[in-house]
Amino acid sequence: MTPSEIMLEINGLPFVDEKFNSAKLLTIVAIVRKNIAGSDLHLNNYVQPDFATQLYRTRVKNSPKFPPHRQLSDAENVMLQKAKVALKILLPEWKKLLDIPIKIHKLLTQQTSLTNPMLPQQIFLGEAAFKSPTNLEETLVHELSHVWSSLIAEIYDFQIKNCSDNYTLPSGTRGKDARGVLLACLFAASALNYHEKLLASGSERAKTERIVYLQSYFIKSLQTLVHSTELSEMGRLITHQLEIFAKKSRAKSLKDNL
Template sequence: MVHTKPAVMTAADFLAATGGVPFVDLDLGHSTLLTAVAAVRRAADPAAFPKLADYLDPAKAQTIFDRHARCHVDVAEYTEFSEAQEERIEQATAEVLTAVPEWTPLFQIPLRFRRMVDDRLSATSALVPQTIYLGDRAFDNATVTLAESLVHEHAHVWLNFVAEAFDLQREGASVNYVLPSGTGGKALRGVLFAAHFAAAAITLHSRTGGRPERLAYLVDYLGGCLATSAGKPDLTEMGALVHARLTKFLDEVR
């Protein structure tokens, strides 16, 4: 990620100005957060584009990341979606926004969708801005619906926005954390991202109903992520604030 903090602003001030944590605080000031992200990117490369809005274009933002990110990532191999898959994405998006209309602005930002050729369900990368990868499994998985996969990856995109301005972990933090699913080798940031996705999916399933086993699993998963990351000294101020907000959310849904 490209980190350039907003001038003279604490993490707490930033969250207050933008209305809280995306997908958790439903009255989020999405326009304020997007403007802040664009400003962070422009500060990293002021002469790259003439308009602030240009920095929110995924392809243009990618050029900023390629030049200024502190590390780089191999882009996942991808191809085009079939027409039927594109229709399924539209249908699943409509399902999500019918259930949680407050999320409508969060689904209307500039995004790139890519069809992964490997066997993963879905993915995003902090170093490939505003890009959601979906595998073929996302369209026929009985446990994780396409709607949940879309919420999962949109949540990652938006928490990445927050982390672009204020990272969630300190430099050099451990990468030895294990998620409740058993996936190891995770950074502390990754644990918070997993907790955040679970909170968003809990809201989705709470609104739609009909999947009590999945909902119960997600509540337990969120609790496990928060227990794993609680009180860690490598959390930044923003990381601690996000953790605290997710802990409050968990208390509300239990």
């Protein structure tokens, strides 16, 4: 299947497009992993995080190691489950996205959270992620956006070979490649959807300043991508989809302010 055919099959982007077909993407990724593994297991086995991580370890040179971590405590697990329930109530169309097979670990560094495309479906949450229910919900959306988007990258990478790493994120973080900028842009769109829905629900936890920040972050990331010459065909297709999202978001904002 070509990148265009893949995008047509999955019907958009995770956490961005309401009609995104998560089941179709998981099926395609399972088949890709099955072909790489050269085995003949039930497809469900290929979408399990430990299987996927081990597959990368055996097939990818210099695959990354897990960062310093531990198991989640009982209290952290309770907070995490409450966050998932709250997200499903707020955004029921995200239920399947939230229920993807994943492993979540407690990160023992100063980072708020961490995922790595080379450690598929493994999420690491730092102490700051548990600071408040809103913080945990956004962080979960953030990292799950990376997890789902990285599944697309397993089929077709977002950048050309030998892509440079001289991109800078709106946050000021340097040394990123085009894939990293695209993943950041996807996270911002996902988190923006979450916070706008939280605001629309009348929640006292909603913060308009966070929405303003995420809108700015998203637009700046998107501008970087639009001007990049190092995106692959898949990367350009996703960027185009994000441009459509940006137009819809601007139109909605104008309507709300009338």
